[in-house]
């Protein structure tokens with residue numbers, strides 16, 4: 001039995017799902033292709049991922065192709081209660097609501113695992129880690145896991161290195177058709193939208209410090225610049241720092257950048273990127289948000305310990321008064337701002353990520369027992385199908401290699 005907070009909001013949730021469905025042609029094409037054969041018939045897919053409209057669309061695709069879906073959110077602040085209600089009404093087992101406590105978050109992961117899933121779809125690897133550490137016997141039934149994001153893939157690889165991963169994990173994040181668009185353009189646009197909607201402040205002319213210039217950070221930096229934001233980048237990787245420099249951004253270390261920024265956005269997947277010594281040097285009114293992973297990129301505990309008082313400044317913004325008299329503003333408790341205070345990536349972007357998820361789950365199901373335990377990237381034909389379907393839906397035609405070209409490229 002699902003546990004959602006506002007079952008009465010199901011109609012509103014359904015309307016949101018129907019809206020995004022229209023703009024997710026690759027998922028629609030997969031539904032047309034597989035809803036007759038129902039390849040997931042009789043299988044339970046356990047999902048832990050931001051529960052909002054685009055995710056609900058993926059869950060419905062899995063259900064319409066035969067799966068039983070059991071789902072919780074991957075972040076205590078990203079669940080949209082109306083969407084959760086709609087999905088529960090459509091027949092999924094849903095255990096998620098906005099504002100879960102850490103205990104409720106864990107309990108909901110446990111509820112998903114209590115269905116003994118055949119496949120897991122994870123975003124950040126919390127669900128899989130719990131299965132391995134607490135419910136190891138369930139691994140025997142599992143065909144494998146698909147992992148959505150950079151940090152989850154990193155955790156999976158670390159576990160595999162330690163010899164602790166007993167099944168295959170498909171690194172959906174590492175598909176080019178995922179990270180080139182989702183991590184870069186998706187996070188760029190949704191972080192910008194979150195900043196604008198959460199703060200109601202101007203971007204043009206403002207100094208933003210973007211920490212990390214990987215797929216996410218470079219997308220965020222470019223989206224901010226597109227609206228006239230003045231961006232300073234911090235990095236630890238010399239090549240990515242040079243890339244940011246060549247892309248025309250100012251590059252500085254955090255010690256310097258912390259005094260320059262009016263707004264700070266972390267995008268590293270790391271911990272303690274903005275720390276006590278940085279908070280103390282920031283200007284009065286500086287705004288802090290995270291577009292990376294867990295709520296540890298900005299050291300929220302240190303900020304709490306420095307504060308003499310705190311208050312809610314606006315919905316999703318906490319003001320911290322420091323003993324030096326300055327006030328700093330933190331968006332969404334330091335959790336990823338584009339989802340905890342925003343709607344996440346746009347539908348057209350999640351269409352690519354979620355079509356890759358669907359085909360990766362199918363790959364695991366069809367090759368059950370044949371793929372070695374460890375982290376694998378999605379097969380090239382998965383990426384190719386997703387990209388070609390999207391191009392066709394966009395009315396874009398591309399060239400094919402001629403026989404002569406193929407032969408030319410095969411020479412030495």
Ligand code: NAD
Nearest residue numbers: 149150151212214215216235236237268269270291292293
């Ligand atoms: P990435 O590896 O491409 O980039 C991370 C960058 O951060 C690297 O260049 C690294 O050198 C840099 N970095 C690490 N520690 C740093 C530090 N202390 N200071 C400055 N830079 C530092 O990874 P990515 O794909 O860009 O993902 C980054 C994070 O964003 C991950 O945690 C990922 O899971 C998350 N993510 C979030 C969203 C979202 O919707 N908000 C979307 C996709 C990925």
Ligand code: SAH
Nearest residue numbers: 050074075123124148149293294343344345
């Ligand atoms: N457990 C983490 C999750 C990392 S989120 C946490 O602390 O919140 C990063 C992932 O969110 C990205 O890889 C992206 O694919 C996904 N995402 C972004 N927008 C989304 C959306 N609208 N719906 C579902 N997932 C989304």
